[in-house]
Amino acid sequence: MKGEGIVNVVMLIFCGFMLYAVERLPVPAATDELGPAFYPRLIVYAIIVFNVLQLIVLVFTKAKNKGGNIEFHFGRFLIMVVIMTAYVFSLSHIDYKIGTFLLILSLMVLLGVKSYKLLLSVSVLAVGAIYLFFELLLNVHIS
Amino acid sequence: MKSLFKKLAIVGVAAMFIGGCSSEGASDSEKGGEEVSFPKRDIEIIVPYAPGGTTDTASRALTSVVSEYLPGGYNVTVVNKEGGAGVIGTTEVFNAKADGYKIGMTTVGPMTIKPHTDNTSYSPDTIEPIMQVVATPNVLVVKKDAPWQTYEEWFEYVKANPGEFTYSTTGAGLTQHITMEAFSAETGVKLKHVPYEGGAPAVSALLGGHVDGAVVQTLEAYPQIEAGELRALVNTGSFKSKGYEDVPLLSEVGVNVASDVWTGLIAPPETPKEVIDVLHESFKQALEDPKVIETFEKLGVEPLYAGPEEFGEIMKRDYDLNEEVLKSAGIIQ
Amino acid sequence: MIEAFAQVFELQTLLLVFLGVFLGVLFSAIPGLTATMGIALLIPYTFSLPQVPALGMLLGIYIGGMYGGAITAILIRTPGTPSAAATLLDGYPMAAKGQAGKALNFATIASFVGGIISCVILILVAPQLASFGLKFGPAEFFALAVFGLSIVGTISGKHAIKGMVIAALGLLIATVGMDPIGGVPRFTFGSINLTSGVSFIPALIGLFAVSQVIKEVEEKVKGSQQKKIKFQRERISLKEHFSYWKDYLRSSLIGTFIGIIPGTGTSIATFLSYNESKRFAKKERKKEYGTGIPEGVIASESSNNAVTGGALVPLLTLGIPGDVVTAVILGGLMIQGVTPGPLLFQNNGTLVNSLFITLIIANIFMLLIGLFAVRFVGKIVDVPKNILLPIVVTLCFIGSYSLSNNLFDVWIALVFGVIGFLLEKFNYPLAPLILGIILGPIIESNLRRTVIESSGDLSVLFTRPISGIFLTIAIVSFVFPLLKSLWNRFKGNEEEDDSSLSA
Numbered sequence: 001m002k003g004e005g006i007v008n009v010v011m012l013i014f015c016g017f018m019l020y021a022v023e024r025l026p027v028p029a030a031t032d033e034l035g036p037a038f039y040p041r042l043i044v045y046a047i048i049v050f051n052v053l054q055l056i057v058l059v060f061t062k063a064k065n066k067g068g069n070i071e072f073h074f075g076r077f078l079i080m081v082v083i084m085t086a087y088v089f090s091l092s093h094i095d096y097k098i099g100t101f102l103l104i105l106s107l108m109v110l111l112g113v114k115s116y117k118l119l120l121s122v123s124v125l126a127v128g129a130i131y132l133f134f135e136l137l138l139n140v141h142i143s
Numbered sequence: 144m145k146s147l148f149k150k151l152a153i154v155g156v157a158a159m160f161i162g163g164c165s166s167e168g169a170s171d172s173e174k175g176g177e178e179v180s181f182p183k184r185d186i187e188i189i190v191p192y193a194p195g196g197t198t199d200t201a202s203r204a205l206t207s208v209v210s211e212y213l214p215g216g217y218n219v220t221v222v223n224k225e226g227g228a229g230v231i232g233t234t235e236v237f238n239a240k241a242d243g244y245k246i247g248m249t250t251v252g253p254m255t256i257k258p259h260t261d262n263t264s265y266s267p268d269t270i271e272p273i274m275q276v277v278a279t280p281n282v283l284v285v286k287k288d289a290p291w292q293t294y295e296e297w298f299e300y301v302k303a304n305p306g307e308f309t310y311s312t313t314g315a316g317l318t319q320h321i322t323m324e325a326f327s328a329e330t331g332v333k334l335k336h337v338p339y340e341g342g343a344p345a346v347s348a349l350l351g352g353h354v355d356g357a358v359v360q361t362l363e364a365y366p367q368i369e370a371g372e373l374r375a376l377v378n379t380g381s382f383k384s385k386g387y388e389d390v391p392l393l394s395e396v397g398v399n400v401a402s403d404v405w406t407g408l409i410a411p412p413e414t415p416k417e418v419i420d421v422l423h424e425s426f427k428q429a430l431e432d433p434k435v436i437e438t439f440e441k442l443g444v445e446p447l448y449a450g451p452e453e454f455g456e457i458m459k460r461d462y463d464l465n466e467e468v469l470k471s472a473g474i475i476q
Numbered sequence: 477m478i479e480a481f482a483q484v485f486e487l488q489t490l491l492l493v494f495l496g497v498f499l500g501v502l503f504s505a506i507p508g509l510t511a512t513m514g515i516a517l518l519i520p521y522t523f524s525l526p527q528v529p530a531l532g533m534l535l536g537i538y539i540g541g542m543y544g545g546a547i548t549a550i551l552i553r554t555p556g557t558p559s560a561a562a563t564l565l566d567g568y569p570m571a572a573k574g575q576a577g578k579a580l581n582f583a584t585i586a587s588f589v590g591g592i593i594s595c596v597i598l599i600l601v602a603p604q605l606a607s608f609g610l611k612f613g614p615a616e617f618f619a620l621a622v623f624g625l626s627i628v629g630t631i632s633g634k635h636a637i638k639g640m641v642i643a644a645l646g647l648l649i650a651t652v653g654m655d656p657i658g659g660v661p662r663f664t665f666g667s668i669n670l671t672s673g674v675s676f677i678p679a680l681i682g683l684f685a686v687s688q689v690i691k692e693v694e695e696k697v698k699g700s701q702q703k704k705i706k707f708q709r710e711r712i713s714l715k716e717h718f719s720y721w722k723d724y725l726r727s728s729l730i731g732t733f734i735g736i737i738p739g740t741g742t743s744i745a746t747f748l749s750y751n752e753s754k755r756f757a758k759k760e761r762k763k764e765y766g767t768g769i770p771e772g773v774i775a776s777e778s779s780n781n782a783v784t785g786g787a788l789v790p791l792l793t794l795g796i797p798g799d800v801v802t803a804v805i806l807g808g809l810m811i812q813g814v815t816p817g818p819l820l821f822q823n824n825g826t827l828v829n830s831l832f833i834t835l836i837i838a839n840i841f842m843l844l845i846g847l848f849a850v851r852f853v854g855k856i857v858d859v860p861k862n863i864l865l866p867i868v869v870t871l872c873f874i875g876s877y878s879l880s881n882n883l884f885d886v887w888i889a890l891v892f893g894v895i896g897f898l899l900e901k902f903n904y905p906l907a908p909l910i911l912g913i914i915l916g917p918i919i920e921s922n923l924r925r926t927v928i929e930s931s932g933d934l935s936v937l938f939t940r941p942i943s944g945i946f947l948t949i950a951i952v953s954f955v956f957p958l959l960k961s962l963w964n965r966f967k968g969n970e971e972e973d974d975s976s977l978s979a
Contacts, residue, residue, distance in 0.1 A: 007902050011641065018648070021663055034927055036655040036662055039920045043648045050641040057637070060966070077694045081894060084686075088873065088886050100874070104866040110693060111862030118863070126867050130874055193516075193880070200807070225880050227671040228654065234668060261661065261671070309929055316659035337614075337928050338657050340921065343803065347738050347796045351610035353929065366795040366817030441813055 005058050008051045015051070018044045079110060101127045181243055181418050186219045188408075189247040191232025193225040198406050201277050202248050204438045205429045212425040212432075228314075229253030230263055233409075237265040241411045243418035246273065250406045251318050255461040259475050260316060267458035273408035273423050275449035275457060276430060277439070280380020280403045281319050282390060283310070284364045284373045285356045286349060294377040294396055298332070305333035310356040311345040314338055318404050319358040321465055322379045324472040325400045326393065349373065360404055361387055362443035384445050402461060405447070407454050423451060480829035484837065489529040493834055496536020497841040501849070503537070504544030504557040507681045508875015511541020511557060512801045519808045527812045527827060532834040534808045538801055539591055539838040542742065542781045543846060546583040550773070551576060551856050552868055554685035559742035559780040561680065561910050562750045565631060566765065566772025573768050577850060582770045583777045584846030585717055586724065590778030591839040593728035594735065594785025599832045603821070606793035609736040614925035615936055617739065619943035619950070621918040624744050624911065626950040627751035629958070631766070631907040636958060639908045642899070646912015647919070649674050656921035657928075669884035676913060678876035678885040679892045683906055686893025689869045691900065692861060723753055723774045731779030735786020738798040742780045743914050749779035785835070792816050792828065 022044060025037040083106050090099040104123040113119055188206060190199045199221070206219040213219070224232035229252050236247030249270075258266045283297075291297035301308045312319040315338040327334060337354050339345040342363035349357040350372065357364070357373075361384045367373040368386070375390045381401040383392065393400050408426060410419060429435060430446050439446050449457060469475045483489065496518075503514035514537050522530035545560030550567035563583065570579035597605070612620070625643060632639025652663045653673030664670040717724075727749040734745035753775035754765045765772055787798035795817035797803035809816055814824055821828055856864070876889040896906055930936040938944045 004902050007904070018663075025662060026660060033657070034924050036658050036660045039923070040648060040651045040662065043644050043651070047641060047644045047648065050637055050644060054637050054641070057962075073694045077690065077897070080690050080693045084869070084873075084890055084893070088883070088890050091877075091886065092883055096874075100870055103873075104870055107693075107866035107869065108862055111865060113862050122863055122867070126870065130870070134874060134878060222881060224882065225672070226882065227668050228659075230671065231668055231882070260659070314659065315657055335928065337925055338659075339925075340656060343796045344739055347610055347790070347794065348613065350794065350796075351613055353613035366815050366819070369815075370818035372818060438811070441811055443810070 005055060008055050008058075011051050012048060015044050015048045076110070080107075083107065083110070097127050097131060100130060181421050182213060182215055182217050184244065185217050186213075186243070186422075187222055187245045188219050189232045189236050189245065190221055190223050191225060191229040191247065191249065191253060193223055198248050198250055199223065201406055201439070201444065204435050205276065205426060208432045208434055209425050209429040212428040214421065214425075227253075227261070228257060230257050230261060233270075234264055236409060236411055237270060239411045241271075241414040243410060243414055243422060246408060246410045246422065248276070248406060249409050251402070251404050251461060252316075254409075254458055255465050256316060256318070256321060256469070258462065259466050259469050267455065267462045269412050270458075271410040271412055271414045271419060272451050272455040272458060273410055273419055274426060274430075274451060275405050275407035275447060275454040276426075277407075277444050278380075278382075278403040278405040278447040279360045279362060279444065280378050280382060280384055280387075281322060281358055282361055282364060282375045282387065283356055283358050283377050283379065284346075284349065284368065284375050286352070287372055287374055289355070289374065291376065292374075294391055297376050298330075298396075301332045301334060302330075306335055308356065309335045309337050309354040310358055311337050311339050311348045311354045312358050313342045313345055313360075313363075314340060318402060319360075319379075321468050321472075322400060322402050323358055325402075325464070325468045326379070326398060328468065328471050329398050329400055346373075365443055382447075385443075402464070403447075405457065407449070407458075419451060477829060479826050480833055483528045483826070483830045484532070484833045488525075489532050489834070490837070492525070492529045492533040493536040493838050494841050496533035497540035497838050498536075498845060500537035500540025500542075501544035501547075501842065501845055502540075504541040504560075505547045506875060507548060507554045507556050507685060507872055508677065508878055509556075510677065510879075511537055511544075512804055513879070514541065515801065515804045515808065519804070519811065522808055522811070527814070528830050528834070530812055531809065531814075531827075531831060532838070534805055535831065535834055536838045536841065538805060539781065539784055539835070540842050540845070541801070542591075542784055543584065543587040543777070543842055546587070546773075546777055547580065547849070547853055550579045550583065551853070552685065552864075553688045554681060554868070554872065558677065558680060558910075558914070559746060559783075560776070561743055561907070562631075562746035562776035563773055563780075564684065565750065565776070565907060566768050566770075567776075569766065569768030570770075570773065571768075575768065578770070579768075579773050580850045580853065581847070582773045584843060584850065586727070586774040586777035587781040587846065588839055588843040589724045590728040590731055590781035591784055591842065592836065593725070593778075594732040594782040595832065595835045595839065596785075597732050598785040598788055598835070602789050603793050605736050605789050609738055609790050610794070611942065612737050612739075613940075614922040614929060615940050615943040616946070617918055618922035618926060619937060619946035620737075620740070621744075621915045621922065623946040623950040624748055624915050625919070626954040627747060628908045628911060629954070631747070631750070631911070632905045635903060635905055638904045640958075642904055642906070643908035643912040646909040646914075647916040648912075649679075649909075650913045650916025651920070656917055657924045667884075669882065674913070675876075675879065675882075675885045675888055677879055678889040679913065680910060681872045681876055682889035682892030683896040683909060685872045686869060686889055687896030687900060687906070689865050689872075690893060690897040692865055694897075720770060720774055722756075723771050724778055726752060726756065727775045727778035728782040731782025732786040734779070735783035735798060736789045738787075738790045738796050739918075741799050741914065742783045743910070745779045745783050746776040747911060750775045781839075788835075792820055792831075793818065795820075 022037050022041050027035055083103065087099055087103040101123050104126050105119055108119055108122065188202055190202045192198050202221050206221055210216050210218045224235055229250060232247060233249050233253045236245065239245035254267060257263055285291060291300060310323065320336055320338065323334060323336065339348060342359045345357050345359050346363060346367060348354050358379065364373055364375065365386060368375055375387060377396065378387060378390045378392045379400060380403040383390065410422065427448065430448055436446065499514055500511050503509045504511050515534055518533065518537065522533060541557065542559055545556035546563045546567065547556065549555040549560040549564040550571050553564050553568040555561045555564055567579045567583065570576065628639050628643040629636050652670055654661050654671055661671050730749040730752060731745045734740050734748065750772060753771055754762055757771065787802045790796045790798050791802045791806060795806070795815065797806045806816060814827065872889055873886050876885045877883060879885055899906060926936060927934065937947055
């Protein structure tokens with residue numbers, strides 16, 4: 001699947017960025033100390049090597065194109081991500097009970113639950129259970 | 144793994160959980176004769192470490208009894224907000240509303256060291272001290288079969304062999320490390336510091352013979368000393384804690400270095416004085432409560448009270464001192 | 477000795493131990509809650525209890541806590557605790573094949589066996605073992621961790637190079653935060669939350685659970701048709717269990733061994749055990765690891781429970797906790813006035829005996845709870861996906877928050893969920909990322925400590941026997957399969973063995 005090369009390229013760009021960040025780290029004061037930059041630098045190099053290796057293999061491969069194309073229902077994925085992001089964001093602004101209720105509700109709708117009874121009852125029950133367990137029992141307040 | 148071995152993790156969580164006594168809390172309270180405007184509801188105390196460390200312990204021990212001393216009998220709940228070696232929780236206290244309903248515990252690290260190294264938003268000048276609760280000195284320990292029986296013998300050795308003696312500590316940039324750097328600056332000896340991630344790993348490294356010595360809190364080394372496996376050479380703190388009476392202080396052997404690991408209560412800046420006074424009074428009495436004293440003793444922790452002004456001075460003194468040491472050790476510019 | 481029995485076999489003690497085990501299983505099953513949290517929350521209650529029941533309860537939580545995570549790992553591909561991370565490698569595929577009951581059953585028995593074997597070892601040879609654990613210095617830890625890393629080929633399924641990229645990525649992620657030796661903040665981009673690094677458990681939850689939920693949503697999982705996995709109550713005969721005796725034994729021993737070494741966590745034990753289990757399997761069987769075979773579950777679950785007995789060795793004999801959980805237990809012990817350490821066996825001999833007996837009882841309780849729970853818990857699989865998934869994802873988020881009361885952790889879970897989803901879309905294995913994140917700090921801090929202690933002389937790594945052995949095996953197991961498969965790849969050979977690459 002040649003399309004996978006994209007991932008490698010993305011990673012290489014990422015590595016470039018990381019190398020830049022690594023070079024900004026301080027050099028060690030003591031002499032026989034590796035310092036904070038040594039290890040991350042090593043790792044980034046390793047990632048670069050692996051990605052290059054992968055690209056080479058991709059280019060020179062003699063094997064037939066295994067497996068079909070990657071199916072990607074981008075639309076649903078996006079909706080899902082938006083819903084979840086909105087939820088996490090909402091946690092800092094509105095009471096988590098409301099946010100959680102909405103989250104469960106919207107996800108169930110996204111997944112195709114049609115019956116209103118089910119939608120409401122599950123959401124309410126779930127929020128109730130979470131409230132009981134986390135807030136009362138464990139003293140975890142989501143403020 | 145990722146979570147650091149809390150340097151004081153040996154000491155566990157004490158005393159009554161809020162849940163245990165909250166059932167008796169506000170409902171049983173008797174309103175005293177006078178009308179006090181503070182507190183009017185439960186108070187939150189932020190502990191900047193994960194449950195199970197000394198700071199957390201001390202807090203839970205205190206909060207379990209403090210409702211008996213607070214006007215109105217309200218409770219104080221412990222909320223753990225760990226991260227950034229204590230900075231995250233302390234910052235939250237700094238940013239909280241100055242009404243006394245959100246206070247915090249803090250220790251040397253986040254309050255006097257981190258502001259220099261990490262650009263925190265707070266410093267001892269801008270935070271409102273309430274009181275000091277606990278203080279523990281650090282000790283230098285070596286194995287029982289080490290060739291140095293006393294501090295003097297050890298000192299001769301390290302002076303003659305710069306860069307040879309390796310010692311483990313609970314972490315880089317923490318009090319033990321800073322104290323030893325100050326020691327090196329004062330005496331001119333060169334030691335090699337090997338940081339570990341907590342008191343327990345530091346002690347086990349010593350036991351396994353991977354380092355020559357360890358600088359840890361008194362309570363972390365105590366079981367081994369009691370069993371005769373380790374020997375304490377010198378106490379780097381300002382007082383001698385129980386069980387360490389015959390270990391000399393650095394100040395007694397001619398080195399002008401003394402710092403303890405203290406824990407204390409703080410409040411957001413601009414908190415009104417009356418509020419601080421109420422909190423101070425209640426917690427002071429809680430600290431003197433026999434139950435608390437008993438718990439602290441079992442944990443090997445010594446309560447060391449200091450009032451707001453004194454505590455503020457201690458913080459500032461360590462803050463300035465640490466700035467110098469950090470600079471000369473090359474950790475900050 | 478008789479006294480010890482008497483102390484344990486009274487109603488209060490037994491009840492509390494049972495309660496402890498139950499709570500341990502419950503807490504560790506819920507993603508985001510850990511046994512550590514459970515113990516820390518319950519310690520205050522133990523203060524008012526007498527010694528044996530109090531400690532019994534804590535130990536119960538510890539033991540139960542090592543098992544519960546497997547339940548969610550198998551059923552919804554979310555390890556409830558890090559110790560169950562390796563369980564999902566084969567546990568979840570088994571559930572996907574309709575063998576959830578069987579997988580849970582194996583997990584229960586394996587946990588029990590691991591626990592008992594490590595208890596026996598603890599009871600018989602505790603003091604001698606302790607000194608062994610101390611021999612592990614920075615060089616040895618480094619070597620052990622690198623050895624752990626070398627198993628990345630094993631858990632990458634068919635995509636070895638991709639696995640290595642992922643593992644390296646994990647190592648890199650682990651460097652975010654304050655560096656372990658100098659305390660210098662790295663890659664924090666100004667965020668205070670990142671100074672303590674990327675929180676591990678939320679990342680774990682996000683990577684496996686949240687990504688799975690996204691995947692199921694994206695693949696248009698509708699209602700109750702499509703791939704509904706019927707839960708079958710399967711009984712596994714004793715004979716079948718016995719046929720795996722070698723795996724049980726080997727994994728338990730590995731777990732105990734790792735537990736004895738202070739500073740290693742259960743996750744390492746489980747991954748190592750999984751790897752060794754595969755290494756010693758018959759050739760045809762090797763290929764099946766990862767597709768859902770009992771050996772995988774056994775390897776992971778016996779070793780993580782075996783760590784309990786092992787970790788108690790340094791705790792009791794030296795007063796040194798082996799990991800975060802034992803550190804909190806240590807606190808609980810001290811509150812009861814018990815100071816673990818070299819003098820413990822002398823001063824509190826009877827208590828120690830009671831503790832040993834309690835441990836065995838706790839394991840038995842865990843077995844009972846497990847076998848009983850399997851019947852109910854498995855039904856979760858029957859819940860229609862479109863109701864289950866929203867609840868799961870919500871639990872993931874709330875759980876991530878409850879760890880440190882920090883919203884940032886929830887964001888981590890979310891971000892890792894998306895990353896995990898995307899990675900899997902492009903056929904990248906996820907497990908090596910966990911491996912990298914766990915082992916990263918160990919590798920780096922110990923490498924640097926070795927350098928400090930030996931003043932720059934790295935040959936120490938090979939001249940010291942223990943580290944030399946581990947490193948050599950690591951290098952060989954790392955390089956050899958890689959070269960082999962690269963060679964085959966270029967030659968265009970399609971059929972290859974376990975570590976073949978795939979485009």
